[in-house]
Amino acid sequence: MNEPQRYTIASLEAFVESALLAGGADAPSARAATRAMMHGSRLGVDSHGVRLLPYYLSVIASGEVNGVPQLVVERGSGATAVLDADGAIGHLACYRAMEEAVDIATSQGIGAVTIRRMSHMGAAGAYALWAAEQGHIGLLVANSDAAVRLFDGRNAFHGTSPIAVGAPAPGQDRPWLLDMATSAIPMNRVLLYRSLGVALPDGVAVDETGRPTNDADAARVLSPLGAAQGYKGAGLAGLVEILSAPLTGMLLSTELSPMYGASTGKPRDMGGFALAINPAAFVGPEIYGAIMARYLANIRAAEPAEGASGKPMAPGDREWAVEAERLRNGVPVDPVSVAAFAELSARYGLTLPERA
Incomplete structure (x- = not known):
């Protein structure tokens, strides 16, 4: 296995944001992308963390991503809105869409926002978590270029089609957080395993x-x-596809240009969907909080199965534990990314992040 290098969180965050600004992103785009990448790297979602920095810089440089977008939100009827991202980096579009959804839900009880003309948005959990931290249940989905076969299929059809949901947990240290691909493994994790020289688990990919x-x-x-x-995963991917393409007017996964490979220099026109639910619109806050507390306590008190590798955890528990460890010991960065950071430092005259 190729060993990663560890860097302090603060210096890594500063390096990433400085590189994005130097590479043509405006301040809102650079801040949003840095927030979302650091979410991934802090919580152990390394496939969608800072290792994606060189990719984002490359698509800003090619024109595939608009580094200085003008986002426009149009409120619809009822509790709906449409966000036109103007080819923005997906992190900016998704944070903005979730902000709008939460704003609507605060007064309407529920807020639904479709996202048009965005690009890859990294770890979907970043946006769902933000909604939960505002006291709302948040859901974020987006399709992506075809990389996953259908059940009993051979060729790529759906994207990895992530689903992320965050739910506030009053009185608890952190919210309930689910962030999952509908594929057995994300493609970016395959690329991370290549860099680390690690074998894939059984049943996650075909040659x-x-x-x-x-x-x-x-x-x-x-x-x-x-x-x-696997028909279950394929069905969930289909749900993400419906919310991300037909509902937004954007392209199907099979029609999107590939994330990796020669850039077309044109916007990818990806779609997404953000939903916020205000629990207080349905039930008293004290009732919601008490039931959530019992639910989480019951999960954590559940008896582990014989031979289990650990005890049952609520969604998000693993991530909070990883974050606590990385706050102490720094964020590990894979060897390919370490080399890329050195090249970016030389190109833009940036100070490399500090070793932890």
């Missing part, structure tokens, strides 16, 4: 012949979540 592979270098198409019941 160019359609045969299952554990070789990250040989993986070409991902498998849907669920293994022998």
